[in-house]
Amino acid sequence: MPVRQDVSNAIRAALPDVDQTVLDELPLVEFGRGDRGDLVTPIAMPLAKRIGGNPRELAERIAGVIREKSGELDEFVDRVEVAGPGFINIYLTRHFWEGLIRTILAKGPRYGRSKIGQRRKVQLEFASANPTGPLSVAHGRQAALGDVLANIMTQTGFDVSTEYWVNDCGNQIGKLGESVYVRYLHALGERSREFPADGYQGEDIRELGADIAAKEGRKYADMPPEQAVVELGRLASDRILAGIIADFKRFGIQHHTVFSQRAFEAEGHVERLLERMHDMGLTYEKDGAVWMKTGNYGDEKDRVLVKSDGTWAYRLSDIAYHEDKFTRGFELVVDMFGPDHHGHTITMQSAMKALGHPVETVRFLTVQHCTIIRDGEKIKMSTRAGKIISLDEVIEEVGVDVARFIFLTQKPDSHLDFDLELVKQESLDNPVYYIQYAHARIASIIRKAQEQGLIDPAEMSRGVYTNGDSTHLGELEDRDIGLVKKLARFQSVLEKAGTELEPHRLTNYLSELAAEFHNYYTHCVVIGDDRALTQARLQLVSAVRVVLANALHLLGVHIPETM
């Protein structure tokens, strides 16, 4: 919103003798949420503390400059008040709010975009599930979070690329191969080999073994066991990966790139990094293993990179992989982990710091668990024991829209209780439907307006009422303007969600907006006897519709015309 920027500039202009970098650190102006001003700023108080002086006097001085500021600001700012200990409350003119409606309708799908990301190249890695079993709900939560965050960051001016890192080699794949091998032999009637103690016990692995036996016969039974385990591990992980990618697709998610650890390691990146770290003096040998001095960079202790048996620890590949992200040109690297990898994120953070990457360029998000509740009981899950609720099951039960939305209602740091019965049982009170219904109601009004010849269908563009008659906006009443005011915050909500990596801010805002609209709807008739007011209100609700649609689009949730 230009006016927010204009007022910020006016504040800066009012304080020529103050170091502008000090102002950068302080909150300038935000759209207010109550009736205490359309734009509010507490800046005089923290500033008074920083530069000395009386906050109220400082506020008066700033307010004076905003009042005097002529030109563009003049027609938007109605009055400026100083209240309490030094709050500056700015009330905007009708002219501004009417202009906002026009702006939203003119921008349509582009409304809400901003350049705050400054084209910064960001890589977002999320839901990098091991290809050893189907996606769980925990992955679902990470996937929804990552996908929507990518959408929001793109919308706020970041240059975003998403990636799925596939651990398709190493220890776990070895165990997977071993597990499949035993199941396969069982299917062939051979019971000689015992199932590995920490193997994958899931039913899906049993089926996979049986399937291979049926299709390939004794091919793997006739080769040396070591070779069979390797080959089956590869075969199984490739198959499971294909299933995972299909699951993602069903959930509306497609990473820009799928990055194979197997391929990455084959290219020699790991050896090169190891050598470099050695040259940098970051490693040393002890007890036959190679260690990294992560303890010097924030980790609790040093960590092993190469085990005494000569094999690589998982973290070595992961460090090389993250280092590679920077050589690929990314300026901000974001990675999501489940809570069980918490220790690993600290190690990774330390390692990246040791390699010379400033902490603000690497963000490791820990996404807390998502507990599924069925019949009032929390379900304990474990991939290796084969006891999980798959994402697929959840989608099957509640649908993609509901699942995506519920995953995004809470901040990533919080545990999420996902009560299947509750969501289904109370589907009528479901927040997703509540928001979608608001959109459908507006769509319905627009349809009716078209039927009555109030809107020329030719003027409709992308399903949004964009080019209608905006000459009657002066007819709008206070109640209408109250609704417009909620639309002004959209851009700053997106900016905050993007820069803070907190998509839940968007779902919260959407719920508020939908509530505001439903309230408006039951108290104001859009299509009424007053022709001019009707035109004005059609413009107003269309603007609301634009914001609802844009937000739902970012969430990857369907935007219904009817319900």
Add this chain to the structure above:
RNA sequence: GCGCCCGUAGCUCAGCAGGAUAGAGCAGCGGUUUCCUAAACCGCAGGUCAGAGGUUCGAAUCCUCUCGGGCGUACCA
């Protein structure tokens, strides 16, 4: 033991780069439909923001400690 996260209404959670009287949904109680979709709306009730200190004009928000819950603390991933 040490580290990170969480502790806000009966339940599930927002609010946290300190800001003006703590919000929403669900559950509970009471209302609203000759009117564009009642999948909605309105009202009532519900709180020592876990507890105790501290920082200051001002703290749910920042600092310290205590208590409670989760997770981590591997030459696993």
